[in-house]
Amino acid sequence: xxxxxxxxxxxxxxxxxxxxxxxxxxxxxxxxxxxxxxxxxxxxxxxxxxxxxxxxxxxxxxxxxxxxxxxxxxxxxxxxxxxxxxxxxxxxxxxxxxxxxxxxxxxxxxxxxxxxxxxxxxxxxxxxxxxxxxxxxxxxxxxxxxxxxxxxxxxxxxxxxxxxxxxxxxxxxxxxxxxxxxxxxxxxxxxxxxxxxxxxxxxxxxxxxxxxxxxxxxxxxxxxxxxxxxxxxxxxxxxxxxxxxxxxxxxxxxxxxxxxxxxxxxxxxxxxxxxxxxxxxxxxxxxxxxxxxxxxxxxxxxxxxxxxxxxxxxxxxxxxxxxxxxxxxxxxxxxxxxxxxxxxxxxxxxxxxxx
Numbered sequence: 001x002x003x004x005x006x007x008x009x010x011x012x013x014x015x016x017x018x019x020x021x022x023x024x025x026x027x028x029x030x031x032x033x034x035x036x037x038x039x040x041x042x043x044x045x046x047x048x049x050x051x052x053x054x055x056x057x058x059x060x061x062x063x064x065x066x067x068x069x070x071x072x073x074x075x076x077x078x079x080x081x082x083x084x085x086x087x088x089x090x091x092x093x094x095x096x097x098x099x100x101x102x103x104x105x106x107x108x109x110x111x112x113x114x115x116x117x118x119x120x121x122x123x124x125x126x127x128x129x130x131x132x133x134x135x136x137x138x139x140x141x142x143x144x145x146x147x148x149x150x151x152x153x154x155x156x157x158x159x160x161x162x163x164x165x166x167x168x169x170x171x172x173x174x175x176x177x178x179x180x181x182x183x184x185x186x187x188x189x190x191x192x193x194x195x196x197x198x199x200x201x202x203x204x205x206x207x208x209x210x211x212x213x214x215x216x217x218x219x220x221x222x223x224x225x226x227x228x229x230x231x232x233x234x235x236x237x238x239x240x241x242x243x244x245x246x247x248x249x250x251x252x253x254x255x256x257x258x259x260x261x262x263x264x265x266x267x268x269x270x271x272x273x274x275x276x277x278x279x280x281x282x283x284x285x286x287x288x289x290x291x292x293x294x295x296x297x298x299x300x301x302x303x304x305x306x307x308x309x310x311x312x313x314x315x316x317x318x319x320x321x322x323x324x325x326x327x328x329x330x331x332x333x334x335x336x337x338x339x340x341x342x343x344x345x346x347x348x349x350x351x352x353x354x355x
Contacts, residue, residue, distance in 0.1 A: 012330065016301065025333030028300040028352050037281035038228055039303050039350040042090075043221050046180055047173065049238035050099065050189045050216040053086040053209070054250050059231050062246075077241045084229035087278040088209040091263075091285065091348070092201040093307070096220030097167055099196040101213045101256020102130050108255075111170075111194050117152045118194070130253035137191040138235070138244045149186045153178050170194045173218055177237055189236020192216070199258045204285070206261035206274040212252035223305070223348045227280040270294050275353075282353040288341035295338050302331040302351040309345025314338040 016023040016035050028036065054062060062080035071078050090096075102108065112118045112125060125133040140148070152174070159165050160175030167173075170193045181187060196214060201207055209215050214235055233247045234240055263272040263285065270292055273284040286294055288311065296302075304313070310324040316336040323329055331337060339347070 023301050023332050025300045028333070032280070034228060035301060036228055036352050037350055038226050039305070040224050041221070041305065042217065042224050044217045044219055047177060047219070047237050048217040049240065050192050050214060050235040052214050052233045052235060052247060052250050053088070053211050054231055054233065055211040056085040058250060059083055059085050059229065077243070079231070079233060079243055079246050081230040084227055084231065085211055086227050086229035086231050087211060087276070087280070088224060088226040089206055089274060089276050089278070089281070089283055090222040090224045091206045091274055091283060092203050093221040093223060094203055096201040096222055097218040098199050098201065098207065099192065099214070099216040099218065100199045100207060100209070100258050101197055101215070101252070102195060102254065103197055104255040104257065108195060115152065115194065117148055131248070134195070134251065134253065135248055138188055138247070140188065142185060145188055146186050149190055153186060168198060168200065170198060173198065187236050189238070192236055197256060197258050201260060204263070206263060207258065208261065208276045210277065212250055213256060214251055223283065225281050225283040225350050227278060268294065280352060282351055284349045286339065286347040286349060288339065288345045290341050290343050293338055293340050298331045298333055298335045298337070298351065299354055300333045300352045302349055304329045304331065305348050307346045307348060310342040311345045311347065312340045312342060314340065
């Protein structure tokens with residue numbers, strides 16, 4: 001990344017790196033040594049890849065190992081881009097659909113018995129559990145996968161094209177993946193669509209993805225906040241590299257009951273914080289009317305993104321800037337500030353939680 005551009009601006013990473021303690025505060029600088037999080041807005045139309053993130057310990061091991069093997073950081077087959085974990089939290093901005101962890105045993109048995117192409121997998125699941133089932137399908141040859149799933153595809157694709165499938169039905173997403181993918185090769189991710197929870201999240205609700213939980217974003221818009229990492233082990237629905245042996249080391253092979261987070265309303269009646277176990281980040285939503293004033297003190301760097309409306313941001317010294325829909329601002333550590341709404345406004349704030 002570059003530093004100063006022709007108009008004198010500087011990118012966020014360079015700015016923070018040049019003044020770490022002033023930006024992050026002494027405590028966060030000592031613990032993380034860099035901005036601990038990445039913040040983005042996502043608009044998911046085509047399904048994103050099925051993925052799993054490693055723990056911090058495993059990321060450090062994998063990064064060191066691939067460095068020692070001399071694998072370039074930009075190599076397509078590289079698994080570990082850095083030495084960090086990548087837990088994530090998302091807050092839906094619309095109706096949002098995702099895959100999130102394995103179904104419970106009874107639900108998965110029902111899937112295996114009700115889908116004709118999967119009945120041969122029942123004895124494997126009964127004997128070897130989640131790991132045996134997932135390993136079996138992920139280790140199939142391309143030909144084996146095509147032969148198994150082709151009858152399924154032929155059955156569900158016409159129903160999808162006629163609009164006869166519900167989004168709560170895995171057949172809907174499986175058919176959509178096939179319809180938008182390569183017809184000659186059936187992606188192994190189709191199995192995961194049937195084996196994982198299909199979760200519908202309403203606007204304002206959140207889901208946390210910890211290390212080991214296989215997941216994929218299917219459709220909708222969200223705010224996403226994650227640890228500062230690019231470590232992704234993919235499991236399908238992608239043309240990118242899928243390292244099955246490495247993937248199997250990191251998946252949590254147990255049932256997941258999705259936990260939809262509503263967030264915790266704060267005493268000011270303006271902010272709702274979506275807390276998670278991750279020490280790296282904290283995400284909150286701030287809703288203001290044109291009469292509301294939000295006050296805060298930053299102990300570390302904060303990033304504000306305006307989703308709706310227009311606000312004026314005041315520093316304690318009196319300087320101010322206007323922010324409108326789509327704009328963002330960086331608040332440095334140890335800053336007292338005020339946000340005044342110029343119209344009804346919705347903002348999202350990312351920061352590192354106080355220990």
